Amino acid sequence: MPYQVPTVQIVPQTDDQMSFQVDGNERLRWHAAPRDPRPCFFPLIGPSGRSVTRMGHPAAPDHGHHRSLWWGHHSIGGVNFWEERGGAQQIRQDGWVHYQDGSEEAGIVVKLGWYDTHKSRLMEQELIAVYRPLKDQEGWLELQTTFTSPIDQLPIAKTNFGFLGLRVAASMSAQYGDGKLTSSEGVTGEKDNFAKTATWMDYSGPIAGAKWEGVTWFDHPTNPRYPTAWHVRDDGWMSPAFCLRDAYTLEKGKPLRLRYGFHVHAGAVDARKAEARKQAFADAPAWEVAKAERPWRVLLRRAAR
Secondary structure, three states, rough: OOOOOOOOOOOOOOOOEEEEEEEEEEEEEOOOOOOOOOOOOEEOOOOOOOEOEEEEEEEEOOOOOOOOEEEEEEEOOOOOOOOOOOOOOOEEEEEEEEEEOOOOOOOEEEEEEEOOOOOOOOEEEEEEEEEEEEHHHHHEEEEEEOOOEOEEEEEEEOOEEEEEEEEOOOOOOOOOOOEEEOOOOOOOOHHHHHEEOEEEEEEEEEEEEEEEEEEEEEEOOOOOOOOOOOEOOOOOOEOOOOOOOOEEEEEEEOOOEEEEEEEEOOOOOHHHHHHHHHHHHHHHEEEEEEEEEOOOOOOOOOOOO
């Protein structure tokens, strides 16, 4: 049987980047250059071919830490991994574990370290990112992360900021464009969604002329504190704020695993479709890295139930 070129591929780039491509067209890119304070995903391409996320705040020059879709936290063991104000702390990619092409989806597995100003690793993070193209140029991005620590008890403070944030394109925001925030509870806007719990949150708005696109962000029911409380802003920002209501202690030998899904869609959010996708995500097993026969050393696959 002739070899079939995978439809979805992870294509390594210069400067510690990985391009997620569908039939040779980029849909997502991972940036992990060691000179940066943290890795991030940018761009995240919508059906129009434009990025539904942006780097930085539209009107706040001191918000360069808003890196499209990125990991961070305001206080891990008292260290600020959120802002970028000249400190020596860093979230750094310690190594590639695996990347995998496929006929329907492609994924990467990386190891990240959260280092304080003395270059001591406070926390370790395994990140799995899988991208699946959908009909009509829409996409599904699934992120699964597992945090561990070599410290017996690592305090993670109460804060609105962390572990993961997303900033949409300015035109999609409610404040700088004509976009709208909508939750799984049918509530719209920052005022009525801020610090409220929801199983999903959507940001949709104009992206190219009169065309609307959006991102629906799903919390997974296996996540602690499900459904999450959301930190959202009309200026184009949303985040499932894991520590918004309470602090957390990461104990040695007790990993914290979080799973999130992102539907990059055309038009405004359709609540019925979002609920169906929420259920499909809830039913999907977690990802695992397993041993594989040659030529691959490991294999990324769904875990057995």
